[in-house]
Amino acid sequence: MFRLIQLHAHLGVPRIGVDPDGYASERAALARYRATPATFFGVGRFDEEGTLAEIIMDAVCGPLGDCPRPATVVHAQTFQRLCEACGFGLDVLSVPELAVRLGIAVRLAPVLARSGRHAAAEFAFTASNRIAREFASRVDDRQWRAELCAELARNPSSVNGLLIGVGALSHRDVLDLYPALCALGSELPACVHGDLLRATARPLSPAGVAALRLGI
Numbered sequence: 001m002f003r004l005i006q007l008h009a010h011l012g013v014p015r016i017g018v019d020p021d022g023y024a025s026e027r028a029a030l031a032r033y034r035a036t037p038a039t040f041f042g043v044g045r046f047d048e049e050g051t052l053a054e055i056i057m058d059a060v061c062g063p064l065g066d067c068p069r070p071a072t073v074v075h076a077q078t079f080q081r082l083c084e085a086c087g088f089g090l091d092v093l094s095v096p097e098l099a100v101r102l103g104i105a106v107r108l109a110p111v112l113a114r115s116g117r118h119a120a121a122e123f124a125f126t127a128s129n130r131i132a133r134e135f136a137s138r139v140d141d142r143q144w145r146a147e148l149c150a151e152l153a154r155n156p157s158s159v160n161g162l163l164i165g166v167g168a169l170s171h172r173d174v175l176d177l178y179p180a181l182c183a184l185g186s187e188l189p190a191c192v193h194g195d196l197l198r199a200t201a202r203p204l205s206p207a208g209v210a211a212l213r214l215g216i
C-alpha cells in the first residue's frame with residue numbers, strides 16, 4: 001500500500017504526515033502526487049501491518065517544481081527538496097543522511113514519462129503555457145490577474161507558467177510593470193504566495209526571482 005506523505009519540521013524535529021488515500025502501486029501514488037505539487041513530500045510505502053517502511057522522495061527541486069535540475073538533497077531544517085545548485089551553501093542532508101534522521105529508508109523516485117502523468121498535470125501544463133505566453137502583455141490588466149489567480153487556485157501546478165512569464169521579463173519590463181507585478185503579488189492565492197515567500201530564501205532560483213519581481 002502506498003500513501004502520499006508530508007514531511008514537516010516542528011521545532012527542528014521531523015514530523016511525517018500521511019494522506020488517508022491509499023494506492024495499490026508506487027506509480028499510481030506518484031502520478032497522484034505529481035498532480036498536486038507543493039502539497040506532499042513524496043510517497044510512503046506501508047507494509048502489511050500498516051507501518052511506514054520506506055519513503056520515495058520526489059526528485060523535483062523546490063516546492064513548485066520550477067527548477068529543472070533533479071533534487072538530490074533536502075534542507076536540514078525545513079526538509080525542502082533541493083538540487084545541488086539550489087542547496088549550495090545551505091545546511092542540507094543527503095538522501096542517506098535524511099534516512100538516518102528519520103529512521104526510515106528513503107530513496108529517490110524514478111522520473112515518470114510524460115504519457116504516464118495524471119490528466120490534471122497535462123491540463124496544468126497547457127494552462128502554464130498560456131499564462132507564460134500572455135504574462136508580459138496582460139499582467140497590467142486587473143481582470144486578467146483575477147483570472148490568473150483563480151487558475152492558480154484551481155491548478156497549483158500552473159504556477160510554472162507564472163514563474164516562466166515573470167522570469168522572461170526584461171529588467172526594463174520589470175521596471176515598467178512593477179506596480180502591476182506588486183499588485184499581482186498581493187492578489188495571489190495564499191498557498192502560492194506562501195511558496196514564493198519561502199523561495200525568497202533562494203533568490204537565484206526561478207521561484208526566488210519571481211517572488212522578488214512580484215514584490216514578495
Ligand SMILES: [Zn+2]
Pocket residue numbers: 061062067068069082083084085086087
Ligand atoms: Zn534546484
